[in-house]
Amino acid sequence: MKIVRSKNDLIDSINELEYQGKRIGFVPTMGALHKGHLSLIEAAKKRNTTVIVSIFVNPTQFAPDEDFDSYPRREETDIEKLKLCNVDLVYIPSVKDIYPDGPQVEIKASDKGNILCGASRPGHFDGVLTVVNKLLKQTRASIAVFGEKDYQQLFLIREMVKEQNLDVEIIASPTIRESDGLAMSSRNSYLSPEERQIAPQIYKNLQQIAEGSSIEEAKLNLENIGFEVDYIEILNNKTLEPTDIAEENAIIFAAVTLGDTRLIDNLSKK
């Protein structure tokens, strides 16, 4: 596995791959890799691509009071995991490689970037779209894989790719969960043992809503055991407009805080 730490070295590697006629499958991450990330790599491999994974904790998607500094950084173990998955190249750029003029937002999300997580994290998706746009251009990927765990992000990336006329196919990959239902997340490592024990209640309550119980009841359930609920909403997965759970394409979104940890999840009512 090639380890590439600068934009210039990446350009050399991509030129070589393109010369060999390889199609590039790209999986962007912020590292602290878990089985959720690895499932995206498998999805890229299935499509017979040369797989590039990036590890970059993107400063422009964190607000000043968020966890940019404390975000888990586990480069050594990440590299070992990627080698075991037979990834072809890992790109670990510096901030300067991505933002030569200093970290700043260049892409604005549509108004769907202001709902759900965007309502409590203003500007977050502008930062996400800015870095994804840059990484897609730097890697010249034919396909890029994103997790449905971050459904709003996936939705906005699809919009951005269309808007910017990027020649890349965006692949959605399903959420990977712990055996007790908790969606895997790099931020789960922030949870205390007590918090980790109750964290699966997020998914439990999403399942109960899917089976007909009310959003209000779910909120109360979660608040009663120590969660602070940011939102629970049912939206149409094609439009992100409010809908009813009985409707086709309904998807239930939740964001909660447990102690100091913000967790998100969603469940499609198939």
Ligand code: AMP
């Ligand atoms: P992150 O490192 O958190 O920025 O995530 C990188 C990619 O992994 C994004 O496309 C996420 O949606 C995806 N991802 C994160 N957690 C999961 C999960 N539990 N299952 C599937 N994909 C995930």
